[in-house]
Amino acid sequence: MRDLLALSMANPTEPRIDAALALYKQAGWELMGYTADDTLVGVLGIEVTDYGRGTIRHIAVDPAYRRRGIAATMIQLAMHNLRIQHLRAEAGADAVGFFRRLGCEVVSLGVGDDGVERFSCAWSPT
Ligand SMILES: CC(C)(COP(=O)(O)OP(=O)(O)OC[C@H]1O[C@@H](n2cnc3c(N)ncnc32)[C@H](O)[C@@H]1OP(=O)(O)O)[C@@H](O)C(=O)NCCC(=O)NCCS
Numbered sequence: 313m314r315d316l317l318a319l320s321m322a323n324p325t326e327p328r329i330d331a332a333l334a335l336y337k338q339a340g341w342e343l344m345g346y347t348a349d350d351t352l353v354g355v356l357g358i359e360v361t362d363y364g365r366g367t368i369r370h371i372a373v374d375p376a377y378r379r380r381g382i383a384a385t386m387i388q389l390a391m392h393n394l395r396i397q398h399l400r401a402e403a404g405a406d407a408v409g410f411f412r413r414l415g416c417e418v419v420s421l422g423v424g425d426d427g428v429e430r431f432s433c434a435w436s437p438t
Pocket residue numbers: 319320370371372373374377378379380381382383384385401402403404406407408409410411413414
């Protein structure tokens with residue numbers, strides 16, 4: 313779980329991973345895993361911010377298992393199980409294509425102090 317969570321973080325250090333894990337002890341924060349070949353290969357962390365609204369806080373799939381629909385399946389299952397109709401995420405350039413493919417509306421948030429461009433991704437039922 314820690315290794316997968318680290319893949320979803322910009323600058324993963326052990327204390328930052330501990331802090332990320334601690335977030336999921338709060339009410340409304342849900343951390344889910346996806347298993348294939350008896351191994352944990354995907355992780356999805358969502359904060360249910362309001363009734364029917366969720367924000368993806370962490371998402372990552374083991375590089376050996378990418379492009380098989382695992383992340384999309386995790387999101388679908390989470391939205392169903394947590395009764396989420398409106399989903400948000402903040403993504404870097406690497407992951408923004410994935411959120412576009414999901415049907416999210418993508419808006420640039422600009423380049424931060426770290427020189428990295430971030431994007432707001434939002435999905436609502438049409
Ligand atoms: C982003 C990530 C979670 C996607 O996981 P995945 O299991 O490979 O995604 P899926 O297979 O479910 O992809 C669903 C669709 O999005 C597309 N897609 C996936 N990753 C993509 C990418 N990086 N760029 C463009 N399109 C992408 C796929 O082609 C797929 O469409 P198709 O198979 O119908 O053609 C994975 O690449 C990852 O772990 N990245 C590193 C962590 C990260 O950046 N997390 C996001 C932080 S906000």
